[in-house]
Amino acid sequence: MSYFLHILLSNVLPIGIMISVGFLMGKKYSIHAGSLSKLVFNLFMPIFMFALLLEVSITWGLVLKVVLFSLSFTVLSAIAAEVVIRLRKYNAPMRGAMRNTILFYNSGNYMIPLNQLVFSGNPVTLAVQIIVSVIQNLLPGTYGIYNANAHKGKMTGAFKTILLYPGIYAVLAAVAIRLLDVTIPEPIYLPLEYISNATIALALITLGVQLSLLNLNIRYSDVLISSALRLLAGPLLGFGLVKLIGFDNLIANALVLSCAAPTSLICALIAMEYDNEPDFSAHAVLFSTVASMLTVTVTIFALG
Numbered sequence: 001m002s003y004f005l006h007i008l009l010s011n012v013l014p015i016g017i018m019i020s021v022g023f024l025m026g027k028k029y030s031i032h033a034g035s036l037s038k039l040v041f042n043l044f045m046p047i048f049m050f051a052l053l054l055e056v057s058i059t060w061g062l063v064l065k066v067v068l069f070s071l072s073f074t075v076l077s078a079i080a081a082e083v084v085i086r087l088r089k090y091n092a093p094m095r096g097a098m099r100n101t102i103l104f105y106n107s108g109n110y111m112i113p114l115n116q117l118v119f120s121g122n123p124v125t126l127a128v129q130i131i132v133s134v135i136q137n138l139l140p141g142t143y144g145i146y147n148a149n150a151h152k153g154k155m156t157g158a159f160k161t162i163l164l165y166p167g168i169y170a171v172l173a174a175v176a177i178r179l180l181d182v183t184i185p186e187p188i189y190l191p192l193e194y195i196s197n198a199t200i201a202l203a204l205i206t207l208g209v210q211l212s213l214l215n216l217n218i219r220y221s222d223v224l225i226s227s228a229l230r231l232l233a234g235p236l237l238g239f240g241l242v243k244l245i246g247f248d249n250l251i252a253n254a255l256v257l258s259c260a261a262p263t264s265l266i267c268a269l270i271a272m273e274y275d276n277e278p279d280f281s282a283h284a285v286l287f288s289t290v291a292s293m294l295t296v297t298v299t300i301f302a303l304g
Contacts, residue, residue: 022208036206037272044199046170051196053174056130096147097277101226101284105261107136125254140266141167148276227288231295234259260299262288
């Protein structure tokens with residue numbers, strides 16, 4: 001019961017309040033959601049990833065194992081998504097949106113604080129979650145953008161869009177700075193820190209603005225399918241993978257818990273940015289976040 005209340009009060013409720021602020025602002029004022037999404041997606045999110053990579057204490061051996069797990073998990077999730085897509089016979093835009101809402105999950109502002117509670121602030125499990133968070137911010141900015149754009153024209157156009165995503169270069173820059181042991185001057189780092197700290201709030205407000213503009217004429221069965229694969233199949237796939245790869249119990253539990261996260265806000269931002277089923281994506285983010293209050297609690301209980 002304590003986990004349930006913590007998830008409700010420390011994760012779901014604050015997220016809901018921020019989304020509600022955006023919703024009310026969107027209803028009262030003529031706010032252009034597309035402009036907000038451009039700001040979050042091309043400035044705030046890349047700097048958020050950059051700052052995370054600089055601040056976390058990690059070993060490269062752990063990074064490689066977590067990357068192997070995350071990429072394997074993404075491949076298995078993509079296969080599950082493809083089965084659903086073929087059975088449901090979605091059109092091209094919906095195929096990309098469904099893939100994104102299943103593959104990409106909220107491993108940052110939702111899972112990092114939850115990880116600290118469940119594992120009592122253990123630095124190893126926190127490092128694992130932060131590595132997963134960086135990967136889960138980078139993958140949508142590459143493969144997620146491709147999914148949203150592949151049906152619109154030539155493949156070269158989709159790849160060009162990916163190469164223009166600033167998040168790629170933010171991660172490369174952070175890795176280079178760590179390898180070269182470069183110290184960023186405080187007058188430069190402080191503005192980056194301010195922007196990074198504001199990322200989650202602005203992203204959630206942007207989602208709220210988008211929700212205020214929603215077209216409610218969508219198939220809610222699609223939202224339920226997306227959430228079931230994300231919240232129920234995700235932890236089961238994660239459990240099988242940690243057994244197959246061979247992690248120690250503590251890291252294995254941290255990885256399985258990370259797989260139970262709800263659909264990432266980035267999915268809604270990509271859908272808004274590239275006009276690819278934004279209503280469905282926003283609904284999927286909102287519903288999976290609320291439903292995760294129950295499913296994540298069950299996952300934590302199962303992990304013991």
